[in-house]
Amino acid sequence: MYDSGKIILGLIIFVGLFTSPIWYDLASGKAADKPNLVFPTKEDQKECVNTAEYMREFHMDLLNVWRDEVVRKGVRTYTSNTGKHFEMSLTKTCTGCHSNKAEFCDQCHNYLGVTPYCWNCHVEPHSAEIKR
Amino acid sequence: MNILFSLFAIVIIIVAVTLGVETAKLDFLFGVIIPYAAIATFILGIVLRVIRWARSPVPYHIPTVAGQQKSLKWIKSSKLESPSSTLGVIGRMCLEILLFRSLFRNTKTELKNGPVLAYGSSKYLWLGALAFHWTFFVIVLRHFRYFMEPVPAFVPFLQDLDGFFQVGLPILYASDVIIVAALTFLFLRRVFDSKLRYISLASDYFPLFLILSIAITGILMRYFTRVDIVNVKELALGLFSFHPVIPEGIGVIFYIHLFLVSTLLAYFPFSKLLHMPGIFLSPTRNLANNSRTKRHVNPWEYPVRVHTYEEYEDEFREKMKATGLPLEKELEEK
Incomplete structure (x- = not known):
């Protein structure tokens, strides 16, 4: 093999980069970690605006529509599939039940590196302090 | 014909994985065994290929340059286009790898009415190739949010940059738009230029279709039919920590995406895509243009009886x- 020093160095860099998740996860030791969501407790558990499956996949679309409806059209009432009426408000409706951002929103968002810009404007809820 | 063959190959791949996951319940095969096999083929295949290249000698000193060679002190030499030092070679290689310097010199030759043979600069291939390669690179890097826990800092940085204009929610990534546009251009270029169509083979169309279908399935999953990405990350982390798991309820479109990526990885060491390691081992680019000051000895030169x-x-x-x-x-x- 010619230029074996350079070739081997290059190959080590190549294999290192393409296997970097293995070493990274090994070093962090968090590969088995999963998001651990804390759901609203029994007494303040109300019906959500949609099913859990729908909310898991499409909550961002829903919030985006709500934002546009409220801010641009002034519509504030949302009628769910079950016919119930909700106020279109992140602070009052959503975080009214899911009152701890760190134990609910952040769990999946941090796990997947999602950085939503909700909290650029909205106040972050903290379960103990919230009073409505 | 070549186009149809490549398109048909992609359709077969998609149908096979859909049937395999939906009907035959081969989640473990498509979610664990095939990805492992594909990654192993990719890494081992490239390593062996590079070693095979390194075993063949470079008999002649053949840097192909487009600049003044270093000679007398008072003649200005082109340090990057015709480098005489290792540092210059590194600079030239960076220009080549990061900005596709030699493709920027791409010219077209046309026979115009007259008949007149006309030569002109042609930058569209350079632009399309650069747009495609960079966005593909950014997209691969963004996927590290699935591969690493905790998510490394460069991922949110890239996401913010990529979704700078905050269009829609989930925010539309510029790279998603650009990669589809660039791949479409690179494909149409082969179709509409009769000279190019004549020399295009199935092995030219297949990687284009393959990467395009990977991009489209990814875009579908992000913006349209969602999959449970918490489960997707669990599967990815399982693979990288060698404790493979198949979480319940990941949509079949994810398996299509994964299988297409596996196909790309496994196909890589046997195809034109090898230009990725190959660019580093191009003697026309990686040799210093110093044949006047240093003698290049043919490595397989043996003593000749003269x-x-x-x-x-x-x-x-x-x-x-x-x-x-x-x-x-x-x-x-x-």
């Missing part, structure tokens, strides 16, 4: 003298 003029004259001196040929060394008088 017959010098002195030896020749020694052998034939008397005969040469007899025919009156001039001699360098006269016959010794006896």
Whole structure:
């Protein structure tokens, strides 16, 4: 093999980069970690605006529509599939039940590196302090 | 024909994985075994290929340059286009790998009415190739949010940059738009240019279709039919930590995406895509243009038995003298 020093160095860099998740996860030791969501407790558990499956996949679309409806059209009432009426408000409706951002929103968002810009404007809820 | 063949291959791949996951419940095969096999093929295949390349000698010093070679002090040399030092070579390689310098020189030759042969600059291939390669790179890097826990800091940085205009929610990534546009251009370029169509093979169309279908399935999952990405990350982390798991309820479109990526990885070491490691081992680019100051010795040169003029004259001196040929060394008088 010619230029074996350079070739081997290059190959080590190549294999290192393409296997970097293995070493990274090994070093962090968090590969088995999963998001651990804390759901609203029994007494303040109300019906959500949609099913859990729908909310898991499409909550961002829903919030985006709500934002546009409220801010641009002034519509504030949302009628769910079950016919119930909700106020279109992140602070009052959503975080009214899911009152701890760190134990609910952040769990999946941090796990997947999602950085939503909700909290650029909205106040972050903290379960103990919230009073409505 | 080549187009249809490649398209058909992609359709077969998609149908196979859909049937395999939906009907035959081969989640473990498509979610664990095939990805592992594909990654192993990719890494091992490239390593072996590079070693095979490194075993073949470079007999001649063949840097292909487009600049003034370093010679006399008062002649200005082109340090990047015609480098004479290692640092210059590194600079030239960076230009080549990061900005596709030589493709920027791409020209087209056309026969115009007259008939006149016209030459002109043609930057569209360079632009399309650069757009495709960079967005693909950014997209691969963004996927590290699935591969690493905790998510490394460069991922949110790239996401913010990529979704700078905050269009829609989930925010539309510029790279998603650009990669589809660039791949479409690179495909149409082969179709509409008759000269290019003539030289295009199935192995030219197949990688284009493959990467395009990977991009489209990814885009579908992000913006349209969602999959449970918490489960997707669990599967990815399982693979990288060698505790493979198949979480319940990941949509079949994810398996299509994964299988297409596996196909790309496994196909890589046997295809034109090898230009990725190959660019580093191109003697026309990675050699310094210093043939005037340093002698390049052919590595497989062996000692050749030569017959010098002195030896020749020694052998034939008397005969040469007899025919009156001039001699360098006269016959010794006896």
